[in-house]
Amino acid sequence: MEKLKDALDFSDFSKAERIGLIIFSVFLLVFPWLGTGSFAKTVMIQFLLFSLFGMGWNTIGGYGGQVELGKAQYVGIGAYTVALMMVWWKIPFWISMPAGILIAIGYSFAIGYPLFRLKGHYFAIATICTSLVLKDIFDNWSLVGAAKGVELPIHEHPDFVYMQFKSDTYYYFFIMALFYIGLFYMNWFRKSKLGYQLRMIKDDEDAAESLGIDIRWCKIKAYSIASAFVAVGGGFMAVYNLYIDPASTMELSLSIKIALMAMLGGAASLWGPIIGAAFLVPLDRFLGSWLGGQKGLTGIDFMIYAALIMIVSAYQPRGIWGIIEQFRKRGR
Amino acid sequence: MLKVSEIEVRYSGIPVIHNVSLVVNDGELVTVVGSNGAGKSTLLKTIAGALHTSKGTISFENEEIQRLSTPEIVKKGITYVPEARLIFGPLTVEENLEIGAYIVDDAAQKRDNLDFVYHLFPRLADRKKQPGGTLSGGEQQMLAIGRGLMSNPKLLMLDEPSLGLMPKLVDEMLGAVAELRSVGKTILLVEQNVRESLELADRGYVLQTGRTILEGTGAELLNTESIRKAFLGL
Amino acid sequence: FSAEKEIKIGVLYPLSGALATIGRDLQRAAELTADIINNKAAGVDIPMAHWGGIPNLGGAKIVLIFKDHRGEPDRGADLAKSLILDDKVVGLMGAYNSAVTKTVSAVAERYGIPMINDSSTSPDLTERGFKWFWRTTPHDNYFNRDLFELLKGLTEGKVKGVKAIPKKNLQNLAYACENTEWGSGVAKSIEGYAKEYGFTITKGLLYNANAPDLTSEAKALVAAKPDAMLFASYLSDSLLMIRTLKGMKAQTKFFWGQDAGFEMADFAKTLGTDINGVLTRTVFIDKITKVKKVAGQVNALYKKKYGDDLTGATARSVVGVQTWAYVLNKAGSTDPKAIQKACNEINIPAGDLVMPWAGVQFDAKGQNILGRGLIGQYQKTADGKISLEIVYPFDLATANFIYPFPGWK
Amino acid sequence: MLITDALLQGILMGLLFALVSLGLTVIFGVMDIVNFAHGEFLMIGMYSVYWTNFFFHVDPLIALPVSAVVGVLLGLASYYWFIKYLLRGPAIAQLFGTFGLMLFLQYFAMFLFSADYRMINKGILVGKSLSVGPFIFDWTKLAAGILSLMAFAIVYYLLHRTKTGKALRATALNKEAASYMGIRTDRMNAIAWAIGGGTVGVAGGLLVNFYYAYPMVGILFVMIAFACVALGGFGSIKGVFFAGLLVGVLEMIFPVFGQLIGSDFLGPHFKFTVVYLAYFIIVVVRPQGLFGWKN
Amino acid sequence: MSFLTVENIVKDFGGLVANNNVSFTIEEGEIIGLIGPNGAGKTTLFNCIVGYHRPDSGKVTFRGKDITGMKPFATNREGIGRTFQIMKVTTGMTVLENVMVGAFCRTNDRNTARGKALEVLNDLALDGVKDYYINELPIAIQRKVGLARTLATKPVLLMLDEVASGLNPKEIEDVVELLRRLNNTKKITLFLIEHIMEMVMKVSQRVIVLDYGEKIAEGLPADIVRNENVIKAYLGEKYAQGL
Numbered sequence A: 001m002e003k004l005k006d007a008l009d010f011s012d013f014s015k016a017e018r019i020g021l022i023i024f025s026v027f028l029l030v031f032p033w034l035g036t037g038s039f040a041k042t043v044m045i046q047f048l049l050f051s052l053f054g055m056g057w058n059t060i061g062g063y064g065g066q067v068e069l070g071k072a073q074y075v076g077i078g079a080y081t082v083a084l085m086m087v088w089w090k091i092p093f094w095i096s097m098p099a100g101i102l103i104a105i106g107y108s109f110a111i112g113y114p115l116f117r118l119k120g121h122y123f124a125i126a127t128i129c130t131s132l133v134l135k136d137i138f139d140n141w142s143l144v145g146a147a148k149g150v151e152l153p154i155h156e157h158p159d160f161v162y163m164q165f166k167s168d169t170y171y172y173f174f175i176m177a178l179f180y181i182g183l184f185y186m187n188w189f190r191k192s193k194l195g196y197q198l199r200m201i202k203d204d205e206d207a208a209e210s211l212g213i214d215i216r217w218c219k220i221k222a223y224s225i226a227s228a229f230v231a232v233g234g235g236f237m238a239v240y241n242l243y244i245d246p247a248s249t250m251e252l253s254l255s256i257k258i259a260l261m262a263m264l265g266g267a268a269s270l271w272g273p274i275i276g277a278a279f280l281v282p283l284d285r286f287l288g289s290w291l292g293g294q295k296g297l298t299g300i301d302f303m304i305y306a307a308l309i310m311i312v313s314a315y316q317p318r319g320i321w322g323i324i325e326q327f328r329k330r331g332r
Numbered sequence B: 001m002l003k004v005s006e007i008e009v010r011y012s013g014i015p016v017i018h019n020v021s022l023v024v025n026d027g028e029l030v031t032v033v034g035s036n037g038a039g040k041s042t043l044l045k046t047i048a049g050a051l052h053t054s055k056g057t058i059s060f061e062n063e064e065i066q067r068l069s070t071p072e073i074v075k076k077g078i079t080y081v082p083e084a085r086l087i088f089g090p091l092t093v094e095e096n097l098e099i100g101a102y103i104v105d106d107a108a109q110k111r112d113n114l115d116f117v118y119h120l121f122p123r124l125a126d127r128k129k130q131p132g133g134t135l136s137g138g139e140q141q142m143l144a145i146g147r148g149l150m151s152n153p154k155l156l157m158l159d160e161p162s163l164g165l166m167p168k169l170v171d172e173m174l175g176a177v178a179e180l181r182s183v184g185k186t187i188l189l190v191e192q193n194v195r196e197s198l199e200l201a202d203r204g205y206v207l208q209t210g211r212t213i214l215e216g217t218g219a220e221l222l223n224t225e226s227i228r229k230a231f232l233g234l
Numbered sequence C: 001f002s003a004e005k006e007i008k009i010g011v012l013y014p015l016s017g018a019l020a021t022i023g024r025d026l027q028r029a030a031e032l033t034a035d036i037i038n039n040k041a042a043g044v045d046i047p048m049a050h051w052g053g054i055p056n057l058g059g060a061k062i063v064l065i066f067k068d069h070r071g072e073p074d075r076g077a078d079l080a081k082s083l084i085l086d087d088k089v090v091g092l093m094g095a096y097n098s099a100v101t102k103t104v105s106a107v108a109e110r111y112g113i114p115m116i117n118d119s120s121t122s123p124d125l126t127e128r129g130f131k132w133f134w135r136t137t138p139h140d141n142y143f144n145r146d147l148f149e150l151l152k153g154l155t156e157g158k159v160k161g162v163k164a165i166p167k168k169n170l171q172n173l174a175y176a177c178e179n180t181e182w183g184s185g186v187a188k189s190i191e192g193y194a195k196e197y198g199f200t201i202t203k204g205l206l207y208n209a210n211a212p213d214l215t216s217e218a219k220a221l222v223a224a225k226p227d228a229m230l231f232a233s234y235l236s237d238s239l240l241m242i243r244t245l246k247g248m249k250a251q252t253k254f255f256w257g258q259d260a261g262f263e264m265a266d267f268a269k270t271l272g273t274d275i276n277g278v279l280t281r282t283v284f285i286d287k288i289t290k291v292k293k294v295a296g297q298v299n300a301l302y303k304k305k306y307g308d309d310l311t312g313a314t315a316r317s318v319v320g321v322q323t324w325a326y327v328l329n330k331a332g333s334t335d336p337k338a339i340q341k342a343c344n345e346i347n348i349p350a351g352d353l354v355m356p357w358a359g360v361q362f363d364a365k366g367q368n369i370l371g372r373g374l375i376g377q378y379q380k381t382a383d384g385k386i387s388l389e390i391v392y393p394f395d396l397a398t399a400n401f402i403y404p405f406p407g408w409k
Numbered sequence D: 001m002l003i004t005d006a007l008l009q010g011i012l013m014g015l016l017f018a019l020v021s022l023g024l025t026v027i028f029g030v031m032d033i034v035n036f037a038h039g040e041f042l043m044i045g046m047y048s049v050y051w052t053n054f055f056f057h058v059d060p061l062i063a064l065p066v067s068a069v070v071g072v073l074l075g076l077a078s079y080y081w082f083i084k085y086l087l088r089g090p091a092i093a094q095l096f097g098t099f100g101l102m103l104f105l106q107y108f109a110m111f112l113f114s115a116d117y118r119m120i121n122k123g124i125l126v127g128k129s130l131s132v133g134p135f136i137f138d139w140t141k142l143a144a145g146i147l148s149l150m151a152f153a154i155v156y157y158l159l160h161r162t163k164t165g166k167a168l169r170a171t172a173l174n175k176e177a178a179s180y181m182g183i184r185t186d187r188m189n190a191i192a193w194a195i196g197g198g199t200v201g202v203a204g205g206l207l208v209n210f211y212y213a214y215p216m217v218g219i220l221f222v223m224i225a226f227a228c229v230a231l232g233g234f235g236s237i238k239g240v241f242f243a244g245l246l247v248g249v250l251e252m253i254f255p256v257f258g259q260l261i262g263s264d265f266l267g268p269h270f271k272f273t274v275v276y277l278a279y280f281i282i283v284v285v286r287p288q289g290l291f292g293w294k295n
Numbered sequence E: 001m002s003f004l005t006v007e008n009i010v011k012d013f014g015g016l017v018a019n020n021n022v023s024f025t026i027e028e029g030e031i032i033g034l035i036g037p038n039g040a041g042k043t044t045l046f047n048c049i050v051g052y053h054r055p056d057s058g059k060v061t062f063r064g065k066d067i068t069g070m071k072p073f074a075t076n077r078e079g080i081g082r083t084f085q086i087m088k089v090t091t092g093m094t095v096l097e098n099v100m101v102g103a104f105c106r107t108n109d110r111n112t113a114r115g116k117a118l119e120v121l122n123d124l125a126l127d128g129v130k131d132y133y134i135n136e137l138p139i140a141i142q143r144k145v146g147l148a149r150t151l152a153t154k155p156v157l158l159m160l161d162e163v164a165s166g167l168n169p170k171e172i173e174d175v176v177e178l179l180r181r182l183n184n185t186k187k188i189t190l191f192l193i194e195h196i197m198e199m200v201m202k203v204s205q206r207v208i209v210l211d212y213g214e215k216i217a218e219g220l221p222a223d224i225v226r227n228e229n230v231i232k233a234y235l236g237e238k239y240a241q242g243l
Ligand SMILES: Nc1ncnc2c1ncn2[C@@H]1O[C@H](COP(=O)(O)OP(=O)(O)OP(=O)(O)O)[C@@H](O)[C@H]1O
Pocket: B011, B012, B016, B034, B035, B036, B037, B038, B039, B040, B041, B042, B043, B083, E135, E136, E137, E138, E139, E140, E166
């Protein structure tokens, strides 16, 4: 109960932020009826999905300050659990997704234990390596479809048991619900004991240890929370795309994208991952859609995308949220 | 030699040094004292070019230097030994010292400097090959000062050199400072060992919340009532 | 019904990313074909070159809307939705990468919009029982069977310019296939046909196409001392593989590649005469123009505009658009149901296609049963250039087969 | 014999990996930045030799200095126009900054040169090989190996024996302290980027003798380079050298091993998986890498 | 049973023996000073006790429990708090948040932790800087924050590594005052490394002296400063004359 109150309590934010949150929520609610077209809706779904990924990453990467670049393996775990359970045993989404979370958490503990012996860049590269190893295994493991991936059978629509819908509006509201659960959880998390301890670890590990914090255990906990978030997103991807393969769920570029969005939005802040996703997802999708097929301009969309990443990271290392705060301060 | 006139220094917009003026003449040992957070380190860092003034001027040998970068200032002959020591951890003691002589091109000169440092701090000679980062706190302090001397500076700025040293070494350190002065080095010293350092000094300044509130010869300051109260707890 | 001026077809290709080159070529070929249909093309002897639009739709023009899926299945799906719902396309085409074709066709299936796939060769695609998915190209199993037919033909003396080779001299095969969905599928299929045709696989390996180095793979192949080396490679790894084998002076009698890399224009351009005697499966070779006039005419247009010859991939893109035109014309309507019906009943005569196929006619699964593959051999010409000659089917052969594979000195 | 051969080939390949990684570790050593765009520097090195060969018909081996110069210029340009500003931020912002640079260079190359694969067909070394008894070596790889050894010798000498080298290391360890010694740290950073760009440029120039150039080629090598650099210990020249060799040998030996025990599962498709796994295991046992300095 | 027992601790850094057979005991409620030349191994000894280093041999017993080789967080939970000689200057958390982390050691509830933290800050007269970040504070205040956050973990044994360095004599007075108060009212046993003899003399009830890793003397402050060996190795002639 106390926790729930904490989760719903945004009172330590400024008035502007709280009003912003309300406006944003209203916008999310009415969005499907704004007549923006279906592509915009798919973009919104991607945005919510990546916000969810980013919030997860933010626990270990933002608050905990550990440069984690292997989140894609958990997307894969979540997605494969849902897909395979459905294909093999016709297990409904509502059972397979929690199962995916559990597997992700179990796996995160198993590799987190050795992983968190490492620090800094050694850690970052090691997370990439574990992810690559898992992908290579899935790529060659014929039981799980190897590189062919897994296709989910198409069901009659709408189907709430297997979460299959023809219209994206259903998916939209579903991912939005997940998004809010994530947001409220993160709002609680940042004020929780673990949240504080992680920030201390980020600042000064020796001091943290002297204050009774079991650093490795804390990191593992945060890492597994992050993994659970990401696995939920992975499960969603499976039912949303109806097809998954190692290349699209476990690729390094996906890991980087997840971390990038959170970081660029503003790591270790509640809004960071959301803002990052709100900035990068539409940028990527719309640029790709407008410029991607343009002859003679191959690569221009990426160049713009990359240049913006470069500008933000050079101009304000705290990310977009840092820029916003900077202007707010100046405004006063 | 060094003339600081009415400077103001800010940290992210907030002034920490408001109005400080100070003069160091050739061959002098000048001590700056002040309570914690008075801005002593800030002052030295500003002279060393690591921070920049928002008002006022700093001139060294009649040349304005407040706009120069740290390496340029070092080239002019001012070396700063920071309070935090900043030893190059994995490098050996000797390598640390060699880097101290980065701006010295003459090999013989370098050797002389090295001998001088080892003479001043025999303990460092014992530990030539040990990585600097594994030295004890006090040893690191010696290394930091030794490294500062390696560049043969005209003006040496020491930020609390006795910090963390054992009593015997505090004496030795201040003895070393006195020795440096006696061989003709010009020194600007910041110290918390108010009594001893003022006893050594030709002149002294008292800093309080970013302002010079008193100046005089070492002995004068030591006899000032307010100083005795504020710093010596007498 | 009222005559529409434009008929929009959504086309999804990998226009950027690792496959950008091929995506660009596919796009060019599709555009050229649409242009031939819409604006008539003098000197092309097929009916549709005189249509000037779709006749049964009041001369409506085909408008291709290209989208770049970058090889990402989820992006492909999103773009497909956008094409269907926002652009209101009549149908879809693409997506080259089999993985993307899977998600795109699933979207098409959900929305009941017809999709004609021109160039994805994963056999699985037409095994899913989709009602809105048709494929014009033959799939990998066809091609692999062609390979074994050729091998068999060699032992039976059916191949132009070669006497029958004792089976024991061509018994041992080794393959190296890249390990994504396509290559591993090919590997499996090769294993199956080898058994069926009575050959022995002495070494079979999968490898990562995105590897900075293929030395160990090449070594393993060479060490198996096979009579024939078979490959399924994309462009980059095919180049590297051949360079590496050449460096090892690898010896074998028969050197065959499963399209993709082996057949692209850049393959021959980059490797030059190093590939004398190398075989590639394909569906189109510019030598086809010798036996098929239309192909030559379209190829000439393409070459004039873009400087390259059509290849298996690009020619399939041409056929894809051709098929769309026929289907639309037959349906006489842009109603999905009508198009679905037209697709199921379509029968395009061989003469109307640029491909040396018997036509386009779909089976119940949506697979074109009249398509067939070719096998070409790179041969050094008198002037030191390299040209691709048809060696299979035997009746289309344009040159004598070089046997054994000359290798590298 | 099989093993010896794999070992020799592995060493050659390892020398190349080491050369590719050298610049990364130098840059990291001095500035604590992991340069994601390192592979793109390689790519541009490759293109620079390719185009020199294409337009001026200069032998790719002789065009090598071009790639070195282009690499140095690219390093300097990246530093002065971009990296310098990144330095103010935390490690993670730097990581993503260079990631942005990576994407930018990739697609800039695609925009300029298209995604076509480009390979050099004629050259002193291209396609030639050397037979020694039962072993056959690519001349290009031998040359790469020799050049790699030279590059390491030079860089090692530069960093450990020269004054500038010492200054570089000092900057690496503590920028603030270095500046108090009169070292112009800004310039040291630039030098590090120049060395980093130059060495990887040369690596690219050599590579294009037997590997194709295309805009995305960097990714293939950069992950290996990351593993080498981390395995050797970030910033350690000696470390990256031996790690490169280790990776090269591992990559060659593993499939042979699989072949010997007759396992198709342990085939070449896992050869780099094994490298990553080895990195993970070694580093878990030795968290500072093989030659890293534990702080 | 003693409060803290250290028996024959040896710590060897690759040939450099930083602690050699050090043994001593501390009783509950005592204030013990640890002095010795720079590099004598004092900080190393602290690290061996709280677990940053694992001693090569020897045993540490705290309140009857063998804590040798326990991790620092575990010894902290046993009730040992320590401060650092060199404090890391951080930018991520305010003073209050820092101290709250300490308080979280004993509670899971945020409000309790916050209350406890405010109490400690108030006690150390740090409420004025509670919203500052560590890097914005002068070194002495930083150390005090370090002390505050350690105190918030409710230690029964507090090990302080040079809390008074960099303070002028007046400021040292205040620290002495504070330590006495902690010892008196909170019943915290204090074990402190210090080079400033005024301070050592004033607060400690007993002094242990290390030199080259070995314990060379132990006793009352007044006796220690007259000890020949201590004068020779540590205090120096000048100090001895000043007595
Ligand atoms: N990076 C910073 N950002 C903001 N304020 C700072 C920063 N560094 C120092 N200050 C503030 O500047 C003032 C002067 O600090 P300075 O370090 O110069 O003091 P000091 O006299 O050397 O004290 P000490 O005896 O602690 O060395 C202090 O109030 C400190 O809080």
